[in-house]
Amino acid sequence: MNFLTGRIAVNGGASFLLDGGPHLPLSTVPPEADGRPAVLGLRPEHVxxxxxxxxxxxVTVVEPTGSETQVVGRLAGQPFVGVFRERVAARPGDVLLLRLPAASTHLFDADEGRRLTWAR
Incomplete structure (x- = not known):
């Protein structure tokens, strides 16, 4: 599972502000979560x-494995892996644009590690 650090933001809509990066939409957030440090989890096959x-x-590594392609790199400066069912036309040094579906994400408390939300 990918683990990205950041903060929960609830300004007009639930989102996750990645450390050093953009806002990601969230489907749900716990009450009183605005500004709370958190870790967003997402399985590589959901990217x-x-x-x-x-x-x-x-992109730092592209690994075709037959029926899947694993792509390793840095998203907002943080380590990240995606697994795709199709061939990916990317090479180390390229930039690949990804979507992280809100319904597939998990939020964890940054200090205690306990789960804050459940993926659907």
Whole structure:
């Protein structure tokens, strides 16, 4: 699972502000969560390629494994892995635009590690 550090933001809509990066939409947040440090978890197979509105991943490794392609890189400066069912036309040094579906994310308390939300 990918673990990204940041803060919960509830300004007009629930989002997760990545340390050093953009806001990611969230489907739910716990009460009184605005500004709370948290860790967002997302399984590599739930990541989607979105060339129109995606978040940039700086690609470091592309590993075709037959039926899947694993892409390793840095998203907002944090380590990140995506697993895709299709071939990915990217190479180390490229930027791949990704979408992290809100319904597939998990939020954890940054200090205690306990789960704050459940993915659907």
């Amino acid at each position: 989607l390629i979105d060339p129109d509105q995606g978040i940039p991943l700086d």
